[in-house]
Amino acid sequence: MGGESMATPKILLTGPPGIGKTTVIKRLASSLGERARGFYTEEQREGGKRVGFVAVTLRGRRAVLAHIGFPSPLKVGKYHVNPQGLDEALEELEEALVEGGKILLVDEIGKMELLIPRFREVIERVLSSPWPVVATVPAKPVPYTDEVKKRPGFTLIEVNRDNRDLLPSKLLNLLVVPPELEKQGR
Numbered sequence: 001m002g003g004e005s006m007a008t009p010k011i012l013l014t015g016p017p018g019i020g021k022t023t024v025i026k027r028l029a030s031s032l033g034e035r036a037r038g039f040y041t042e043e044q045r046e047g048g049k050r051v052g053f054v055a056v057t058l059r060g061r062r063a064v065l066a067h068i069g070f071p072s073p074l075k076v077g078k079y080h081v082n083p084q085g086l087d088e089a090l091e092e093l094e095e096a097l098v099e100g101g102k103i104l105l106v107d108e109i110g111k112m113e114l115l116i117p118r119f120r121e122v123i124e125r126v127l128s129s130p131w132p133v134v135a136t137v138p139a140k141p142v143p144y145t146d147e148v149k150k151r152p153g154f155t156l157i158e159v160n161r162d163n164r165d166l167l168p169s170k171l172l173n174l175l176v177v178p179p180e181l182e183k184q185g186r
Contacts, residue, residue, distance in 0.1 A: 008132045009174050010154045013167075014139045020164035021136040025107040027168035028134060029058050032175070037096035038105035039089035041065055052079060053112065058105065061088040066112050074115045081115045090122045097129055103175050106135035109145050120144065127151075132175045 013021050025040045036058055044052040044067065052067030064070065065085035074081035096102040104126050113119050126133060127148065137145040139158075149156050159167065 008130060009134075010127065010132070010151075011134045011171065011174070012149060012154055012156045013134065013136045013159050014149070014156060015159035016139050019159050019161070021159050022107050024159060024164060024167045024171070025105050025134065025136060028171055028175075029105055031168060031172050032103055032105075035103055036105050037092050037102045038107075039086070039092065040105070040107035055086050055089045057089050057092045059092060061092070063088050076111045076115065079112065081112050083116055086113060086116050086119055090118055093122055093126055096131070097125055100131070103132045103134070104129070106133070108136035108138070109148065110136075110138050111142055114142070114144055134171060134175070 013024060015021055022040050022042065029036050029038070029040070039055050039057045041053050041055055043050045044054050044064070052070070053065040054062050055065045056062050063085050064082050066076065066079035066081045068078050068080065070080040070082055072080040072082060074083060093104060093106070096104060106123065106126065109123055113123075123135075127135075137149060148154065157163075157167070
């Protein structure tokens, strides 16, 4: 930590469910292309009803994160969490940490994800890395994310109806890998 603090952006997007945090991450990922690594979550629906969540890596790999019918003792609300549901996403983030020079996108650091033992360890490495990070966090209190929100050097942005469509382009302008770090990548 001492003396290594880089001025790369660490941005946390927060807001109520359904406000557009995932949409911001997806649009940002689309604009960044190969410069970004990470994952986003999307709802899984059957018959018009939400039955679970799928983790989608920026390389297109998909896995069930949670489902109402999944056989697991890990549970948030009515959703049973798949302990391996983020394996592909965590591998992609770990590869990016080794490769370097990438912008790391995480949707989201929430209750379901935090039930997966390996998740917090990888996310700690992502958050403390020298690379730019954009992550979504719930607005409601969650002990771990509440601590992350208070970290020095992290910018908390509340996503709302007025700013959600403009945020991807605004964030894109902030997310530059400094030249001295770019050399560490590849």
